[in-house]
Amino acid sequence: MLLAVDAGNTNVVFALLAEDGSIAARWRIATDPRRTADEYAVWLHQLLSLEGYARGDVTGVIIGTVVPRALHNLQVLAHKYFGQEAMVAGQGAAGWGIRLDVDEPHNVGADRVLNAIAGHAAYPGDLVVIDFGTATTFDVVDYDGAYKGGIIAPGINLSLDALVAAAAKLPRIAIEAPTDPTVIGRTTASQMLSGIYWGYVAMIEGLLARVKAEIGRPVTCIATGGLATLFQQHHLFDAVEPDLTIRGLALLHQRSRKPA
Template sequence: MMLLAIEQGNTNTLFAVHDGERWTAQWRAATESSRTADEYAVWLSQLLNMAGLQLGVFNACIISSVVPQSIFNLRNLARRYLHVEPLVIGENAELGIAVRIDKPSEAGADRLVNAIGAHVAYEGALIVIDSGTATTFDVVAPDGAFEGGVIAPGINLSMEALHNAAAKLPRVAIQKPQRVVGTDTVGAMQSGVFWGYIALIEGLISRIKAEQARPMTVVATGGVASLFHGATTSIDRFDPDLTIRGMLEIWRRNQKAS
């Protein structure tokens, strides 16, 4: 089995190759909703060649996207260049979990995939934090059900909004400041965003645990989650492979069902 997993967020799109036993390659591209299947194929074929692979080696493809206008082109990439019918989360993929929220259709594909990826790796009730364009805090029941959560602006989005809205505030890199109180503008901005997000994370985790009134393991993933490593004791595990693990599990469940 050679599986191509495509996980598309609002900022980046991940392409990952699984050979039936392990993940052998991963690449990221900036998400552009207007990118055509042909453009994806040119970009992907060059990277595959560097890894000693070709587009024709795949016999399976799974797609998770939170950008609806891109799904058409990603589906065409699989059909036209991989010669496979893709499994698309939210369309023809059975997830195998309960979605216990008021409007199950509103649950984002990325949040459901993360719930599955977390449940197959960790026991008990979970809080899954995904730090991307948005920062999400999702509750996963001990039986794997998705039970809702919290959506907050992402750390990069907040930093960009601060720069765009205030004429005198520069665009700065996100990093952990040595001090909470900044002694210049850049230091003050970095502290506000970094330690502000630590406070957001710690505060929401505390409130979720108090509301749920049960032991919960906190798992963090996403592009900027590693920035928080060592800065808070509220996060139990950092797991960069959470999303693609969930996609692999969904693909396996659908293979068994068919």
């Protein structure tokens, strides 16, 4: 089985995939570059056991990360506890295999390229992938699979944290879809929720309209990331794919094993 590791700015997601590409189990832990391979191993071994798996079931490891300091300990984890030399997304045999048609290709985050790879494999034509993570990113992939660029905006939780930190009297609220359809809040908390939630709906609608106008062809919009389902009811996206980044890692691993 393949252990795919997606190390993001907020969480590290571990997914165990069967030979047919189906995700057998997934777990997440808060990202901490100081976390050692031994700490990961203790945590992960218990979770594997709870799902009925053993370390020996893992026959391959691939890592994608936007946190460079986290990479070494994850590689040690793969070598020391699973007996595998981890592939690293974008490097060596796990090279991207797609054209990064931007001015600074070396600065494109691994998660964004992985989303582009998985999105193009699943949906034909031009794509926009919106990832609701620490940042909210919009990534444009053209019909032949090339990454064309995108947009980076503050993530929902990041925006809320900044608001609460900067305004002494504002309370911390949970991010959720408002139950009242009106945008005019009657309490401080409802006004904050309206600003965050409906503000993001308006941002998505506005940016998508501008992106589609620039592309000038039919576009499929895919959403991913933990908070994507919050906005699904507004029919902003053609599909919601929670495991898009993991799917991209699995595709890279599969391609790297094919004979040249």
